[in-house]
Amino acid sequence: MSDESLKRVPLHDRIVAAGGRMVPFAGYSMPVQFTSIMEEHKAVREAAGLFDVSHMGQVYAVGPDAVAAVDRLVTNDVSGLVDGKALYTVMCNADGGIVDDLVIYRLSAEELLLCVNAANREADLAHMGAHLSGDVELQDRSDDMIQLAIQGPRAEELLQALTEADLKGLKFFRCQEAHIAGQPGLVARTGYTGEDGFELYLSNDGGAVVFDALTERFPEELTLCGLGCRDTLRLEAGLMLHGQDIGPSTNPYEAGLGWVVKLNKDSDFVGRGALAAIKEAGPARRLRGFVVEGRGVPRPGYPIQIDGEEVGSLTSGGYSPTLEEGIALGYIDSAHADVDSVEIAIRKRSVVARVVKPPFYRRPKT
Amino acid sequence: MKIPEEYRFSKDHEWARDEGDGTVTVGISHHAQDALGDIVFVELPAVGDEVEREQEFGVVESVKTVSDLYAPVSGEVVAINEELEDAPELVNDSPYEGGWIVKIAMSAPGELEELMDAEGYDEFLSGGD
Numbered sequence: 457m458s459d460e461s462l463k464r465v466p467l468h469d470r471i472v473a474a475g476g477r478m479v480p481f482a483g484y485s486m487p488v489q490f491t492s493i494m495e496e497h498k499a500v501r502e503a504a505g506l507f508d509v510s511h512m513g514q515v516y517a518v519g520p521d522a523v524a525a526v527d528r529l530v531t532n533d534v535s536g537l538v539d540g541k542a543l544y545t546v547m548c549n550a551d552g553g554i555v556d557d558l559v560i561y562r563l564s565a566e567e568l569l570l571c572v573n574a575a576n577r578e579a580d581l582a583h584m585g586a587h588l589s590g591d592v593e594l595q596d597r598s599d600d601m602i603q604l605a606i607q608g609p610r611a612e613e614l615l616q617a618l619t620e621a622d623l624k625g626l627k628f629f630r631c632q633e634a635h636i637a638g639q640p641g642l643v644a645r646t647g648y649t650g651e652d653g654f655e656l657y658l659s660n661d662g663g664a665v666v667f668d669a670l671t672e673r674f675p676e677e678l679t680l681c682g683l684g685c686r687d688t689l690r691l692e693a694g695l696m697l698h699g700q701d702i703g704p705s706t707n708p709y710e711a712g713l714g715w716v717v718k719l720n721k722d723s724d725f726v727g728r729g730a731l732a733a734i735k736e737a738g739p740a741r742r743l744r745g746f747v748v749e750g751r752g753v754p755r756p757g758y759p760i761q762i763d764g765e766e767v768g769s770l771t772s773g774g775y776s777p778t779l780e781e782g783i784a785l786g787y788i789d790s791a792h793a794d795v796d797s798v799e800i801a802i803r804k805r806s807v808v809a810r811v812v813k814p815p816f817y818r819r820p821k822t
Numbered sequence: 823m824k825i826p827e828e829y830r831f832s833k834d835h836e837w838a839r840d841e842g843d844g845t846v847t848v849g850i851s852h853h854a855q856d857a858l859g860d861i862v863f864v865e866l867p868a869v870g871d872e873v874e875r876e877q878e879f880g881v882v883e884s885v886k887t888v889s890d891l892y893a894p895v896s897g898e899v900v901a902i903n904e905e906l907e908d909a910p911e912l913v914n915d916s917p918y919e920g921g922w923i924v925k926i927a928m929s930a931p932g933e934l935e936e937l938m939d940a941e942g943y944d945e946f947l948s949g950g951d
Contacts, residue, residue: 488886489859492859492860493860493885493886494885684859684885684886688885751863751865753862753863753883753888755888774885775862775883775884775885777885803881803888805865
């Protein structure tokens, strides 16, 4: 894919100037790293990292029926949200397959922000449009917004220097409107790294001011991070990547996401019938975590075997900089889902891997 | 990084340095280690293994990706860099010295002359790959 065909995020030139090594991702030119995936990963675990994730999609649902309408689109219970609260959920098709996974922020009784995956934005909008009902309008503001993530144990301390908002009082999966470096936006205590941290939703102009303010004020303390470490961080935290671990041919039960499916909620949401049947029958395969014993780096697509027989394959995998081991996610046939260990075929070798329940890493309690 | 003069390079981004005694030391180029990123594991052949030019003889795993190692010349592996077992990052930090991978006793010394010299490799890189 040539550079010209790739979309650019609003901060593209700043990212390149800061040393971003650009690669194609979800149709965008995005930095895979600035210095080293390993160093950036460690910075987020030990201090703080700054990610420009403006490729992510921001869709607003606005109108008197916003909550009820979105509740019918997703599996989790949106009606239970209060203003300023966020919710992780999946959105399924009529067969129970996962169209996307997303975070929903309730801004008011008549306004929700849906943060969706960049690669799925068009498909999501089509799906939502087809199933939307009531007095509500979907507004795709993805191109008009910058989304920054500040993640790591020092995230609160550093971001607090740029805002009057009480960040200590902002709990996990809560959000509030705030001025950051003088720019109005939404600050949310959410992220995709398994670390404490924040995501900021800002206008394109405001986001540039905030990015400059953060990088100029904290050139040492805040490490610029690319998508490479975003992937290793989320994998350690056992967080799903849509398009890899989950997708339209995956259902939430086999993915271990049954906890975001509320079959008994009031609305008759898309996929409910199919999901009830899958739950009743039990999924045919299960997502599991795998930790390689000894040396070897598991990668997506590698076969999972028991006594030489293939029982599944990996969907995500890589080297864990924190654990210094190879870790992976993958699906294994339900008949074998409770085994303690499997073999993973790594190219010409076969390695033993422990079967574990993700996450692989939990941040220390503070 | 300036490419060392006395090194010869393959199109697979391996280098070979003539030790003058019928053996060459082999590693991957600065360009290759830079493209791979943080290297976390090098799968080495065993001493005594026969390797053939342009055939796989090992694997380099980085955080980002995995890549085969291809022998720049044919011969027998007479030494492996055991330090890489515990310090694979040497390949990143010192691709032309401490990050060497194997030594090969050449079975067809003429193959060495068929590799690119530093200048040729530089041109090869700027030609895009």
